[in-house]
Amino acid sequence: MEKYHLGEFEKVVMLTVAILHREAYGIAIINEMEKRLNRKVSIGSLQTVLRRLEKKGYLESELGEATKERGGKRKRFFSFTIHRKRVLEETKEQRLNLWQAIPKIALHKA
Amino acid sequence: MKLSPKPPKLLLSFFRWFCHPDYLEDLEGDLFERFDQNLHDKGKNKAKWLFTLNVLQLFRPSLIKPLEGIKKLNPLGMLNHNLKVSIRNFKRYQTSFLINLIGLVVGLVASLFIYLWVNHEMRMDTFHEDSGQLYRLVSDAAGNETLLNSSPRFAGQLRSEIPEIQLMVNSSWGQLESILVLNREAYSLKGEFGSKDFFKLFSYPLLTGNAESLLVQPNSIVISESTAIKLFNSTDVIGQTLEWRWYSAVEKVTITGIYRDLPLTSSSQFDYVLSFNIFEQRFKERIERGNRNGRTFIKLAKGTSVEQVNAKIFEISRRDYPENTSRPPFLIGYSDYYLHNLYENGRPNGGRIALVQLFIAIGVLIILIACINFMNLSTARAALRTKEIGVRKVIGAHRRSLIYQYLTESCTLSFLAGIIAIVFVALLFPYFQQLIGQKISVEPDLNMIFVFLGIVSITGIVAGSYPALYLSGFNPLLILKGKLTTSNKDQWLRQGLVVFQFGASLVLIISVLVVYHQMKYVQNKSLGYKSDNILNFETVGMNAQKQQAFLSEVKNVPGVVKASGISHALFGAQKSSANITWEGKDPEQDIWFEWGYVDYDMLELLKIKLDKGRFFSREFGNENAKVVINKTTQKLIGVDNPIGLKLSVGDSSYEIIGVMSDFHFQSLHEQIKPTFFLLNNGWSMKLAISITAQNRHQCIQYIEEMYKKFNPENSFDYSFHDQEVQERYKNDEKVATLSKYASTLAIPISCLGLFGLVSFVAERRSKEMSIRKVLGASPSSLIGALSKDFTLPLSLSTIIGSLISIYLMSNWLAGFAYRIELEWWFFAFSIVLLFLFALLISTVQIIKTITTNPIDSIRDE
Numbered sequence: 001m002e003k004y005h006l007g008e009f010e011k012v013v014m015l016t017v018a019i020l021h022r023e024a025y026g027i028a029i030i031n032e033m034e035k036r037l038n039r040k041v042s043i044g045s046l047q048t049v050l051r052r053l054e055k056k057g058y059l060e061s062e063l064g065e066a067t068k069e070r071g072g073k074r075k076r077f078f079s080f081t082i083h084r085k086r087v088l089e090e091t092k093e094q095r096l097n098l099w100q101a102i103p104k105i106a107l108h109k110a
Numbered sequence: 111m112k113l114s115p116k117p118p119k120l121l122l123s124f125f126r127w128f129c130h131p132d133y134l135e136d137l138e139g140d141l142f143e144r145f146d147q148n149l150h151d152k153g154k155n156k157a158k159w160l161f162t163l164n165v166l167q168l169f170r171p172s173l174i175k176p177l178e179g180i181k182k183l184n185p186l187g188m189l190n191h192n193l194k195v196s197i198r199n200f201k202r203y204q205t206s207f208l209i210n211l212i213g214l215v216v217g218l219v220a221s222l223f224i225y226l227w228v229n230h231e232m233r234m235d236t237f238h239e240d241s242g243q244l245y246r247l248v249s250d251a252a253g254n255e256t257l258l259n260s261s262p263r264f265a266g267q268l269r270s271e272i273p274e275i276q277l278m279v280n281s282s283w284g285q286l287e288s289i290l291v292l293n294r295e296a297y298s299l300k301g302e303f304g305s306k307d308f309f310k311l312f313s314y315p316l317l318t319g320n321a322e323s324l325l326v327q328p329n330s331i332v333i334s335e336s337t338a339i340k341l342f343n344s345t346d347v348i349g350q351t352l353e354w355r356w357y358s359a360v361e362k363v364t365i366t367g368i369y370r371d372l373p374l375t376s377s378s379q380f381d382y383v384l385s386f387n388i389f390e391q392r393f394k395e396r397i398e399r400g401n402r403n404g405r406t407f408i409k410l411a412k413g414t415s416v417e418q419v420n421a422k423i424f425e426i427s428r429r430d431y432p433e434n435t436s437r438p439p440f441l442i443g444y445s446d447y448y449l450h451n452l453y454e455n456g457r458p459n460g461g462r463i464a465l466v467q468l469f470i471a472i473g474v475l476i477i478l479i480a481c482i483n484f485m486n487l488s489t490a491r492a493a494l495r496t497k498e499i500g501v502r503k504v505i506g507a508h509r510r511s512l513i514y515q516y517l518t519e520s521c522t523l524s525f526l527a528g529i530i531a532i533v534f535v536a537l538l539f540p541y542f543q544q545l546i547g548q549k550i551s552v553e554p555d556l557n558m559i560f561v562f563l564g565i566v567s568i569t570g571i572v573a574g575s576y577p578a579l580y581l582s583g584f585n586p587l588l589i590l591k592g593k594l595t596t597s598n599k600d601q602w603l604r605q606g607l608v609v610f611q612f613g614a615s616l617v618l619i620i621s622v623l624v625v626y627h628q629m630k631y632v633q634n635k636s637l638g639y640k641s642d643n644i645l646n647f648e649t650v651g652m653n654a655q656k657q658q659a660f661l662s663e664v665k666n667v668p669g670v671v672k673a674s675g676i677s678h679a680l681f682g683a684q685k686s687s688a689n690i691t692w693e694g695k696d697p698e699q700d701i702w703f704e705w706g707y708v709d710y711d712m713l714e715l716l717k718i719k720l721d722k723g724r725f726f727s728r729e730f731g732n733e734n735a736k737v738v739i740n741k742t743t744q745k746l747i748g749v750d751n752p753i754g755l756k757l758s759v760g761d762s763s764y765e766i767i768g769v770m771s772d773f774h775f776q777s778l779h780e781q782i783k784p785t786f787f788l789l790n791n792g793w794s795m796k797l798a799i800s801i802t803a804q805n806r807h808q809c810i811q812y813i814e815e816m817y818k819k820f821n822p823e824n825s826f827d828y829s830f831h832d833q834e835v836q837e838r839y840k841n842d843e844k845v846a847t848l849s850k851y852a853s854t855l856a857i858p859i860s861c862l863g864l865f866g867l868v869s870f871v872a873e874r875r876s877k878e879m880s881i882r883k884v885l886g887a888s889p890s891s892l893i894g895a896l897s898k899d900f901t902l903p904l905s906l907s908t909i910i911g912s913l914i915s916i917y918l919m920s921n922w923l924a925g926f927a928y929r930i931e932l933e934w935w936f937f938a939f940s941i942v943l944l945f946l947f948a949l950l951i952s953t954v955q956i957i958k959t960i961t962t963n964p965i966d967s968i969r970d971e
Contacts, residue, residue, distance in 0.1 A: 025136070025140070026136065026137070026139075026140035026143075027140050027143045027144055027147070030144075042163075042164065042167040043137070043140055043141065043144065043164045043167060043168060044164065044166075044167030044168040044169075044170055044173070045167065047133070047137060047140075047168065047172075047173060048170055048172045048173065051133070051172055051173070052172065063135070063136065069142075069143065069146075070139035070140075070142045070143045070146075071138065071139065071142040073135050073136065073138050073139030073142065074135055074136060074139060075136055075139055075140075076135075076136035
């Protein structure tokens with residue numbers, strides 16, 4: 001069991017980082033989330049979550065190369081640690097198990 | 111190409127200011143990218159607006175710069191490191207470590223003692239509840255001295271007219287040495303009088319009894335715990351009766367309560383309190399006349415301004431006594447009086463507080479001298495540690511962390527010294543109390559711990575601040591290239607510190623000399639009368655007849671030279687400007703006289719010299735209308751031969767029969783006052799017996815036996831007059847002891863500092879000296895070369911020190927009306943002494959340097 005329970009937004013951010021794979025930096029994550037989830041995300045709230053996840057060891061980050069864009073500032077790319085990837089997979093399986101355990105009838109009624 | 115719009119500058123710089131530097135770069139990039147996107151999608155204005163929003167949303171705790179700075183070094187780790195380096199340095203430079211440590215320990219011991227004493231003095235009388243609301247009614251006397259007594263009648267009037275007065279207690283003019291008799295056994299004890307609210311106004315802790323009702327009944331007495339034990343060997347004594355005696359007064363009194371023994375922080379110490387009615391009855395007439403023969407203590411209501419009450423007292427006094435133009439009575443703080451016991455024109459003007467301030471100044475001075483040792487030695491050693499500093503700086507140490515390092519070093523040292531000092535203070539405390547002749551109450555509380563920590567850390571910081579700032583300011587490049595040379599400025603500073611140290615020591619030595627000689631002068635100056643081998647005692651319970659019989663009997667005791675009586679203490683008491691007039695006196699002149707009633711033989715007993723005329727003598731029959739004056743009075747009258755002239759005291763007129771040479775009844779602080787003596791009618795308050803110096807002990811025993819015969823119920827409590835004379839100089843004696851001990855502390859500390867400095871310089875210049883030696887320099891020229899560094903600052907310090915001590919000492923001497931002159935040899939002697947110490951210390955080191963084989967110091971290069 002994990003000591004730290006990820007919140008919903010945190011999970012979404014982690015999944016998005018996973019989706020972007022090696023291209024996950026601030027604005028890219030925001031764009032991806034806005035595109036896929038149709039959800040407004042501010043830089044501030046996203047960055048807070050990213051730093052927190054990094055501090056807890058769920059994410060790693062490194063600075064990229066400087067380009068002419070972005071006022072010459074480097075991008076910070078976030079990526080998964082392998083261990084954390086496994087944790088995320090486990091969570092997913094647990095969820096699926098839960099889904100599968102629901103009797104069909106309950107879903108029909110709903 | 112058209113320049114694309116930029117994000118708002120102000121917001122950008124705001125962002126750069128608050129953002130955590132670790133995140134700054136990529137976040138700023140994100141902001142720019144977003145701005146460009148928005149610019150493209152939504153237009154310039156919207157983009158700018160969104161940029162603003164984004165920046166503001168980034169302003170959150172997780173992203174802003176931490177308050178304590180960016181570099182999060184482990185502070186504990188650094189401290190650990192600094193401590194380790196400090197200890198290594200202590201081990202490496204043991205001599206200077208020991209010099210610093212000893213200096214600081216001595217300095218701290220001295221200042222901790224001084225703190226304990228000052229703390230005791232400051233707490234005096236503050237243990238009473240609402241001590242800020244307690245006041246004492248006093249009035250001026252003779253313009254510059256405060257007559258502390260007040261008139262009980264006037265006080266009663268104030269009580270009824272001034273509603274701000276919450277409580278008022280009347281008491282006698284002072285504590286009375288009186289006798290308590292239980293089952294025919296007499297005990298001589300110190301008594302206080304108090305009207306009914308005495309124990310409500312003062313918070314003397316009670317053992318038994320209710321503060322409300324202790325002194326309400328007439329003739330009640332409240333005794334202290336130890337008095338109860340002394341008299342009854344029990345504290346269960348409520349309701350017991352005692353007999354109280356004071357001179358001819360005898361009263362039966364009933365014990366209504368017992369108070370715990372008074373704390374040391376009570377300025378007033380007494381064995382029992384009597385209800386005021388006894389005093390009132392005995393001095394009824396005088397009180398009704400409005401004599402100022404009592405003390406009045408007042409508690410004002412909370413929040414009352416004492417100025418307002420004083421103004422009211424002023425009005426009442428002017429209204430009811432318009433003929434009295436002198437300053438009316440006024441209130442002074444009860445607990446203030448202990449330290450501020452000298453008043454001038456109604457304003458506090460020195461007193462004991464001056465002594466307290468002197469103590470504090472000396473404490474600070476000694477600590478400072480010790481701090482200077484540390485400063486001097488560590489800046490001097492700087493040369494040896496420059497490499498360390500250079501390497502640290504190159505590795506990336508901030509100046510601040512170097513400063514911390516040196517402060518850690520000095521604070522470690524001062525804390526170490528502090529701990530050792532506490533041990534010494536605890537061990538030496540009884541001796542300290544003996545030394546200052548005073549019991550001190552020490553109540554360890556949080557405050558004291560804070561003050562201790564404060565003293566120790568301020569010492570550490572003061573000692574460490576200069577080296578820390580100085581050493582951390584070196585340029586690493588120059589250090590590592592080996593091009594750093596200590597500049598003239600540093601040398602000046604170091605020598606300046608030596609000048610200060612030795613100047614201060616010199617001031618102390620000179621003070622010791624001057625104070626010592628003045629005290630010797632005071633003791634040896636002919637007082638104009640005989641003061642040694644004179645016993646004097648109060649005559650409790652003897653009427654005139656008995657006294658006369660005793661006096662004539664006691665003269666037969668072997669060893670007794672003369673015996674007589676006088677109306678007051680032999681040593682300055684009664685002062686009165688009682689309308690004393692003579693022919694041709696300027697009616698405006700208001701002069702204070704000392705006067706008293708004496709018995710026959712008194713003046714012969716005191717061996718007062720006669721200038722003109724004669725003393726009282728039985729041969730001339732009734733001499734009650736005659737007076738003997740002193741020389742000062744004669745000068746005042748302004749006649750060459752006043753014999754036969756008349757002197758009026760009140761309504762009576764006296765014929766002058768003799769003029770005495772001047773003599774000092776007062777302390778030598780005071781000018782001789784005009785004095786005259788009248789003949790008493792056989793009864794005296796005090797008796798004096800002069801005895802021979804041989805077999806004193808046996809003689810006193812005989813006298814005591816005789817006294818017991820005449821006065822079996824009272825004990826024979828005598829004192830030697832010359833000892834009473836000494837009492838007058840108690841404060842001066844304290845100054846004498848203080849300066850003696852302060853200088854015995856300061857001189858070694860200063861010498862230690864000089865020793866350290868000399869040994870360091872000798873070490874640093876050992877190569878130079880060796881080369882000189884190889885080239886054929888004589889030992890004397892080597893000594894000259896080495897000691898040159900110290901002769902100049904030492905000479906300078908003698909000049910400055912002498913000037914300061916001239917100023918200080920002439921100020922101190924100005925307090926004596928009769929004093930020594932500042933002699934040149936005080937200074938010469940002190941300077942020679944100081945130089946001798948300095949020379950002795952430096953020559954040891956210098957000789958060590960010049961006798962070493964030059965090979966030892968120059969071969970390794």
